[in-house]
Structures are given as structure tokens and as C-alpha cells.
Amino acid sequence: MLLKKNMTKLYPTCDKCKKTMYGYMNDEVIFWLCPPCGYFQGSANDQELVDMIYDDPFVALDMIKEKELVPIN
Numbered sequence: 001m002l003l004k005k006n007m008t009k010l011y012p013t014c015d016k017c018k019k020t021m022y023g024y025m026n027d028e029v030i031f032w033l034c035p036p037c038g039y040f041q042g043s044a045n046d047q048e049l050v051d052m053i054y055d056d057p058f059v060a061l062d063m064i065k066e067k068e069l070v071p072i073n
């Protein structure tokens with residue numbers, strides 16, 4: 001998994017399959033997901049949150065499910 005610090009570009013494409021990724025965000029985190037292959041990237045201001053997502057990517061998926069992260073596109 002790759003977490004980039006400065007991800008300002010909207011609608012990035014997946015590094016693996018080159019499809020458009022779907023973005024989710026809140027005040028603290030931006031998270032990009034490629035549904036077809038499951039690849040994702042994210043960035044967060046909160047280093048603790050970054051570490052948490054590194055350790056367990058499902059933390060971010062749970063946040064999407066709980067609507068703590070809202071869709072960008």
C-alpha cells in the first residue's frame with residue numbers, strides 16, 4: 001500500500017490497472033479507491049491515522065461505510 005503526503009490531483013488513475021479511482025474525504029483524510037482491483041492510496045494530516053490505515057486498510061473502508069468519509073466524485 002502507498003500513502004502519499006501530497007495528493008492534490010483530483011481523479012487519479014490506478015497505478016495498477018489505470019482505471020479512475022474513487023475518492024473519499026473528511027477534514028483529516030483523503031482516500032482513493034480503485035474498486036475493480038482493490039488498490040488504494042490515501043493521505044492524512046493526522047500521522048496517527050496514517051499509521052492506523054497502514055496497519056489495517058479496513059479502517060478506511062469502515063470509515064466509508066460509517067459515512068465518516070464522504071465521496072468526492
Ligand SMILES: [Zn+2]
Nearest residue numbers: 014017034037
Ligand atoms: Zn485498479
